[in-house]
Amino acid sequence: MLLGAHTIGNGGIPMAARRAGRSGMQALQIFSAVPKYYNDKVGVKPERVARFTEALAEAGIKPEHVIVHAAYVLNCGTPDSEKWARAAGGLAKEFERSTTLGVGGVCFHPGAATDGDRDAAIERIAEAMRRALAAVPEGTTRLLLENTAGAGTTVGRTPEEVAAILAGIPKSQRARTGYGLDTCHLFASGFPIATSRAEQKRVLDAFEDATGEPPAFFHLNDSEGALGSNRDRHMRIGEGLIGADAFGWLLHDKRTKNIPLIMETPQQNPEIADDDDTPDAWDVDSIALLRTLTEHSATT
Numbered sequence: 001m002l003l004g005a006h007t008i009g010n011g012g013i014p015m016a017a018r019r020a021g022r023s024g025m026q027a028l029q030i031f032s033a034v035p036k037y038y039n040d041k042v043g044v045k046p047e048r049v050a051r052f053t054e055a056l057a058e059a060g061i062k063p064e065h066v067i068v069h070a071a072y073v074l075n076c077g078t079p080d081s082e083k084w085a086r087a088a089g090g091l092a093k094e095f096e097r098s099t100t101l102g103v104g105g106v107c108f109h110p111g112a113a114t115d116g117d118r119d120a121a122i123e124r125i126a127e128a129m130r131r132a133l134a135a136v137p138e139g140t141t142r143l144l145l146e147n148t149a150g151a152g153t154t155v156g157r158t159p160e161e162v163a164a165i166l167a168g169i170p171k172s173q174r175a176r177t178g179y180g181l182d183t184c185h186l187f188a189s190g191f192p193i194a195t196s197r198a199e200q201k202r203v204l205d206a207f208e209d210a211t212g213e214p215p216a217f218f219h220l221n222d223s224e225g226a227l228g229s230n231r232d233r234h235m236r237i238g239e240g241l242i243g244a245d246a247f248g249w250l251l252h253d254k255r256t257k258n259i260p261l262i263m264e265t266p267q268q269n270p271e272i273a274d275d276d277d278t279p280d281a282w283d284v285d286s287i288a289l290l291r292t293l294t295e296h297s298a299t300t
Protein backbone atom coordinates (compact mmCIF):
# COMPACT_ATOMS: atom_id res chain seq x y z
CA MET A 1 0.00 0.00 0.00
CA LEU A 2 1.59 3.27 -1.15
CA LEU A 3 0.10 5.83 1.22
CA GLY A 4 1.04 9.47 1.03
CA ALA A 5 -0.13 13.06 1.02
CA HIS A 6 0.40 16.37 -0.65
CA THR A 7 2.66 17.38 2.20
CA ILE A 8 3.38 21.02 3.00
CA GLY A 9 5.89 22.48 0.56
CA ASN A 10 7.25 25.32 2.73
CA GLY A 11 11.01 25.38 2.17
CA GLY A 12 10.71 23.67 -1.21
CA ILE A 13 10.08 20.18 -2.55
CA PRO A 14 13.02 18.53 -0.71
CA MET A 15 11.34 19.63 2.55
CA ALA A 16 8.00 18.21 1.34
CA ALA A 17 9.79 14.89 0.75
CA ARG A 18 11.40 14.98 4.23
CA ARG A 19 8.05 15.65 5.91
CA ALA A 20 6.52 12.73 3.99
CA GLY A 21 9.34 10.40 4.96
CA ARG A 22 9.06 11.34 8.61
CA SER A 23 5.28 10.76 8.39
CA GLY A 24 5.88 7.15 7.34
CA MET A 25 4.60 7.70 3.81
CA GLN A 26 5.61 5.69 0.75
CA ALA A 27 4.10 8.14 -1.75
CA LEU A 28 4.02 11.91 -2.12
CA GLN A 29 2.40 14.67 -4.11
CA ILE A 30 4.01 18.06 -4.79
CA PHE A 31 3.63 21.16 -6.93
CA SER A 32 6.54 21.74 -9.28
CA ALA A 33 5.85 25.50 -9.37
CA VAL A 34 3.47 27.99 -7.70
CA PRO A 35 0.06 26.51 -8.62
CA LYS A 36 -1.82 29.79 -9.04
CA TYR A 37 0.30 30.78 -12.06
CA TYR A 38 0.54 29.32 -15.56
CA ASN A 39 4.31 28.77 -15.17
CA ASP A 40 4.55 28.27 -18.92
CA LYS A 41 8.15 29.56 -18.89
CA VAL A 42 9.33 27.90 -15.66
CA GLY A 43 11.86 25.08 -15.94
CA VAL A 44 13.68 22.96 -13.35
CA LYS A 45 17.38 23.48 -12.66
CA PRO A 46 19.59 20.38 -12.31
CA GLU A 47 20.55 21.39 -8.73
CA ARG A 48 16.88 21.33 -7.76
CA VAL A 49 16.45 17.86 -9.28
CA ALA A 50 19.51 16.64 -7.38
CA ARG A 51 18.31 18.01 -4.03
CA PHE A 52 14.84 16.55 -4.51
CA THR A 53 16.17 13.15 -5.60
CA GLU A 54 18.45 13.05 -2.57
CA ALA A 55 15.62 14.00 -0.19
CA LEU A 56 13.39 11.29 -1.66
CA ALA A 57 16.12 8.69 -1.23
CA GLU A 58 16.60 9.71 2.42
CA ALA A 59 12.83 9.55 2.92
CA GLY A 60 12.66 6.07 1.37
CA ILE A 61 10.19 7.22 -1.29
CA LYS A 62 10.68 6.05 -4.87
CA PRO A 63 10.45 8.81 -7.52
CA GLU A 64 7.91 6.71 -9.46
CA HIS A 65 5.61 6.93 -6.44
CA VAL A 66 5.57 10.73 -6.59
CA ILE A 67 2.79 12.67 -8.33
CA VAL A 68 3.09 16.30 -9.38
CA HIS A 69 -0.19 18.21 -9.24
CA ALA A 70 -0.46 20.70 -12.11
CA ALA A 71 -1.47 24.33 -11.61
CA TYR A 72 -5.17 24.90 -10.90
CA VAL A 73 -5.43 27.78 -13.35
CA LEU A 74 -4.86 25.65 -16.46
CA ASN A 75 -8.13 25.30 -18.37
CA CYS A 76 -7.31 23.22 -21.42
CA GLY A 77 -11.02 23.05 -22.28
CA THR A 78 -11.58 26.77 -22.77
CA PRO A 79 -13.02 28.02 -26.09
CA ASP A 80 -10.95 31.24 -25.72
CA SER A 81 -8.04 30.56 -28.07
CA GLU A 82 -5.58 32.85 -26.29
CA LYS A 83 -6.31 31.32 -22.89
CA TRP A 84 -6.19 27.85 -24.40
CA ALA A 85 -2.75 28.45 -25.87
CA ARG A 86 -1.44 29.54 -22.47
CA ALA A 87 -3.07 26.60 -20.71
CA ALA A 88 -1.71 24.11 -23.26
CA GLY A 89 1.73 25.72 -22.92
CA GLY A 90 1.46 25.49 -19.14
CA LEU A 91 0.47 21.82 -19.32
CA ALA A 92 3.41 21.01 -21.59
CA LYS A 93 5.74 22.77 -19.12
CA GLU A 94 4.21 20.84 -16.20
CA PHE A 95 4.89 17.64 -18.11
CA GLU A 96 8.44 18.75 -18.91
CA ARG A 97 9.23 19.70 -15.27
CA SER A 98 7.70 16.46 -13.98
CA THR A 99 9.66 14.38 -16.47
CA THR A 100 12.87 16.20 -15.48
CA LEU A 101 12.12 15.48 -11.81
CA GLY A 102 11.66 11.81 -12.76
CA VAL A 103 8.32 11.38 -10.99
CA GLY A 104 5.70 8.76 -11.85
CA GLY A 105 3.05 11.13 -13.09
CA VAL A 106 1.66 14.62 -13.33
CA CYS A 107 -2.05 14.99 -12.69
CA PHE A 108 -4.21 17.82 -13.93
CA HIS A 109 -7.81 18.96 -13.81
CA PRO A 110 -9.07 18.65 -17.39
CA GLY A 111 -10.83 22.03 -17.54
CA ALA A 112 -14.22 23.53 -18.25
CA ALA A 113 -16.49 23.97 -21.25
CA THR A 114 -17.32 27.58 -20.43
CA ASP A 115 -19.48 27.90 -23.55
CA GLY A 116 -21.41 24.72 -22.72
CA ASP A 117 -20.04 22.68 -25.65
CA ARG A 118 -18.62 19.69 -23.80
CA ASP A 119 -17.60 17.69 -26.88
CA ALA A 120 -15.51 20.58 -28.19
CA ALA A 121 -13.90 21.00 -24.76
CA ILE A 122 -13.04 17.29 -24.66
CA GLU A 123 -11.37 17.62 -28.07
CA ARG A 124 -9.37 20.69 -26.92
CA ILE A 125 -8.18 18.90 -23.77
CA ALA A 126 -7.01 15.94 -25.86
CA GLU A 127 -5.21 18.36 -28.21
CA ALA A 128 -3.41 19.97 -25.24
CA MET A 129 -2.34 16.49 -24.09
CA ARG A 130 -1.11 15.58 -27.57
CA ARG A 131 0.96 18.78 -27.68
CA ALA A 132 2.46 18.09 -24.25
CA LEU A 133 3.37 14.54 -25.33
CA ALA A 134 4.95 15.86 -28.52
CA ALA A 135 6.89 18.54 -26.59
CA VAL A 136 8.36 15.91 -24.24
CA PRO A 137 9.09 12.99 -26.57
CA GLU A 138 10.76 10.76 -24.00
CA GLY A 139 10.46 9.81 -20.36
CA THR A 140 8.65 7.49 -17.99
CA THR A 141 6.45 10.17 -16.39
CA ARG A 142 2.75 9.84 -17.25
CA LEU A 143 0.28 12.61 -18.01
CA LEU A 144 -2.79 11.85 -15.89
CA LEU A 145 -6.30 13.30 -15.92
CA GLU A 146 -8.09 13.75 -12.62
CA ASN A 147 -11.87 13.35 -12.35
CA THR A 148 -13.68 16.52 -11.31
CA ALA A 149 -16.26 17.27 -8.63
CA GLY A 150 -18.62 18.29 -11.43
CA ALA A 151 -19.12 21.95 -10.54
CA GLY A 152 -20.25 24.33 -13.27
CA THR A 153 -19.14 23.36 -16.75
CA THR A 154 -16.08 21.31 -15.72
CA VAL A 155 -15.50 18.21 -17.83
CA GLY A 156 -13.98 14.89 -16.82
CA ARG A 157 -16.67 14.01 -14.31
CA THR A 158 -17.98 10.73 -15.73
CA PRO A 159 -16.29 7.54 -16.95
CA GLU A 160 -17.49 8.43 -20.46
CA GLU A 161 -15.90 11.88 -20.40
CA VAL A 162 -12.58 10.65 -19.02
CA ALA A 163 -12.58 7.88 -21.65
CA ALA A 164 -13.49 10.32 -24.44
CA ILE A 165 -10.50 12.54 -23.61
CA LEU A 166 -8.11 9.58 -23.49
CA ALA A 167 -9.58 8.26 -26.76
CA GLY A 168 -8.11 11.35 -28.42
CA ILE A 169 -4.55 10.22 -27.65
CA PRO A 170 -2.78 8.28 -30.44
CA LYS A 171 -2.19 4.59 -29.67
CA SER A 172 1.60 5.06 -29.76
CA GLN A 173 1.38 7.61 -26.91
CA ARG A 174 -1.53 6.18 -24.96
CA ALA A 175 0.64 4.30 -22.41
CA ARG A 176 2.17 7.64 -21.38
CA THR A 177 -1.27 8.84 -20.31
CA GLY A 178 -3.98 7.70 -17.92
CA TYR A 179 -6.25 8.94 -15.19
CA GLY A 180 -6.66 9.07 -11.43
CA LEU A 181 -9.71 9.23 -9.20
CA ASP A 182 -10.34 11.61 -6.31
CA THR A 183 -12.78 10.14 -3.77
CA CYS A 184 -14.16 13.55 -2.77
CA HIS A 185 -14.74 14.46 -6.42
CA LEU A 186 -16.43 11.10 -7.11
CA PHE A 187 -18.76 11.52 -4.15
CA ALA A 188 -19.50 15.21 -4.76
CA SER A 189 -20.29 14.49 -8.40
CA GLY A 190 -22.87 11.87 -7.42
CA PHE A 191 -21.10 8.50 -7.56
CA PRO A 192 -22.28 6.35 -4.60
CA ILE A 193 -18.89 5.25 -3.31
CA ALA A 194 -20.01 5.37 0.33
CA THR A 195 -23.33 3.51 -0.01
CA SER A 196 -21.97 -0.05 0.01
CA ARG A 197 -18.89 -1.98 -1.00
CA ALA A 198 -20.77 -3.33 -4.05
CA GLU A 199 -21.89 0.13 -5.20
CA GLN A 200 -18.37 1.46 -4.78
CA LYS A 201 -16.96 -1.41 -6.84
CA ARG A 202 -19.48 -0.67 -9.60
CA VAL A 203 -18.26 2.93 -9.76
CA LEU A 204 -14.62 1.87 -10.13
CA ASP A 205 -15.64 -0.81 -12.66
CA ALA A 206 -17.42 1.81 -14.75
CA PHE A 207 -14.24 3.93 -15.00
CA GLU A 208 -12.11 0.88 -15.75
CA ASP A 209 -14.52 -0.44 -18.39
CA ALA A 210 -14.86 2.92 -20.14
CA THR A 211 -11.13 3.72 -20.26
CA GLY A 212 -9.81 0.16 -20.59
CA GLU A 213 -7.51 0.48 -17.59
CA PRO A 214 -7.49 0.91 -13.82
CA PRO A 215 -6.67 4.30 -12.28
CA ALA A 216 -3.00 5.34 -12.00
CA PHE A 217 -3.51 7.00 -8.61
CA PHE A 218 -6.17 7.84 -6.06
CA HIS A 219 -6.67 11.02 -4.13
CA LEU A 220 -8.00 9.95 -0.74
CA ASN A 221 -10.12 12.84 0.49
CA ASP A 222 -13.24 12.79 2.61
CA SER A 223 -15.99 15.19 1.55
CA GLU A 224 -17.65 18.10 3.30
CA GLY A 225 -20.34 18.28 0.61
CA ALA A 226 -23.10 15.71 0.24
CA LEU A 227 -23.40 13.06 -2.47
CA GLY A 228 -24.05 14.91 -5.74
CA SER A 229 -23.49 18.35 -4.21
CA ASN A 230 -20.69 19.16 -6.71
CA ARG A 231 -18.81 20.76 -3.82
CA ASP A 232 -15.04 20.35 -3.95
CA ARG A 233 -14.28 20.62 -0.23
CA HIS A 234 -11.88 18.06 1.15
CA MET A 235 -12.03 16.82 4.74
CA ARG A 236 -9.81 14.55 6.77
CA ILE A 237 -10.43 10.80 6.34
CA GLY A 238 -13.38 9.72 8.46
CA GLU A 239 -14.48 13.28 9.28
CA GLY A 240 -16.60 13.92 6.21
CA LEU A 241 -19.70 12.43 4.61
CA ILE A 242 -17.82 9.57 2.90
CA GLY A 243 -16.67 8.11 6.23
CA ALA A 244 -13.92 5.71 7.24
CA ASP A 245 -15.78 2.52 6.25
CA ALA A 246 -15.87 3.49 2.58
CA PHE A 247 -12.10 4.11 2.67
CA GLY A 248 -11.70 0.65 4.20
CA TRP A 249 -13.62 -0.88 1.27
CA LEU A 250 -11.46 1.04 -1.19
CA LEU A 251 -8.20 -0.09 0.44
CA HIS A 252 -9.34 -3.69 0.01
CA ASP A 253 -9.97 -3.21 -3.72
CA LYS A 254 -7.00 -4.54 -5.69
CA ARG A 255 -7.00 -1.34 -7.76
CA THR A 256 -5.50 0.57 -4.82
CA LYS A 257 -2.45 -1.72 -4.68
CA ASN A 258 0.94 -0.40 -5.82
CA ILE A 259 -0.25 3.01 -6.99
CA PRO A 260 0.11 6.32 -5.11
CA LEU A 261 -2.76 6.93 -2.67
CA ILE A 262 -2.52 10.61 -1.88
CA MET A 263 -4.41 12.60 0.74
CA GLU A 264 -5.10 16.26 -0.04
CA THR A 265 -6.69 16.94 3.32
CA PRO A 266 -6.43 19.79 5.83
CA GLN A 267 -3.19 19.90 7.82
CA GLN A 268 -2.73 21.06 11.38
CA ASN A 269 0.23 23.34 10.78
CA PRO A 270 0.27 24.72 7.22
CA GLU A 271 2.45 27.64 8.40
CA ILE A 272 5.35 25.37 9.40
CA ALA A 273 8.80 26.99 9.11
CA ASP A 274 10.75 26.41 5.90
CA ASP A 275 13.51 24.50 7.68
CA ASP A 276 11.22 22.42 9.93
CA ASP A 277 10.62 18.87 8.65
CA THR A 278 8.39 17.80 11.55
CA PRO A 279 5.59 15.64 10.10
CA ASP A 280 2.13 17.18 10.28
CA ALA A 281 0.18 15.62 13.17
CA TRP A 282 -3.07 15.36 11.19
CA ASP A 283 -1.29 13.64 8.28
CA VAL A 284 0.33 11.20 10.70
CA ASP A 285 -3.04 10.42 12.33
CA SER A 286 -4.68 9.85 8.95
CA ILE A 287 -1.89 7.54 7.77
CA ALA A 288 -2.36 5.52 10.98
CA LEU A 289 -6.12 5.35 10.39
CA LEU A 290 -5.65 4.22 6.77
CA ARG A 291 -3.19 1.53 7.92
CA THR A 292 -5.73 0.27 10.45
CA LEU A 293 -8.38 0.15 7.74
CA THR A 294 -5.99 -1.77 5.48
CA GLU A 295 -5.26 -4.36 8.14
CA HIS A 296 -8.89 -4.78 9.07
CA SER A 297 -10.40 -7.89 7.50
CA ALA A 298 -12.58 -7.31 4.47
CA THR A 299 -15.78 -8.80 5.76
CA THR A 300 -18.37 -6.06 5.46
Ligand SMILES: [Zn+2]
Pocket residue numbers: 146182219264
Ligand atom coordinates in the same frame (compact mmCIF):
# COMPACT_ATOMS: atom_id res chain seq x y z
ZN1 LIG B 1 -7.53 15.62 -6.05
Ligand SMILES: [Zn+2]
Pocket residue numbers: 149182184185232233234
Ligand atom coordinates in the same frame (compact mmCIF):
# COMPACT_ATOMS: atom_id res chain seq x y z
ZN1 LIG C 1 -10.60 18.59 -4.94
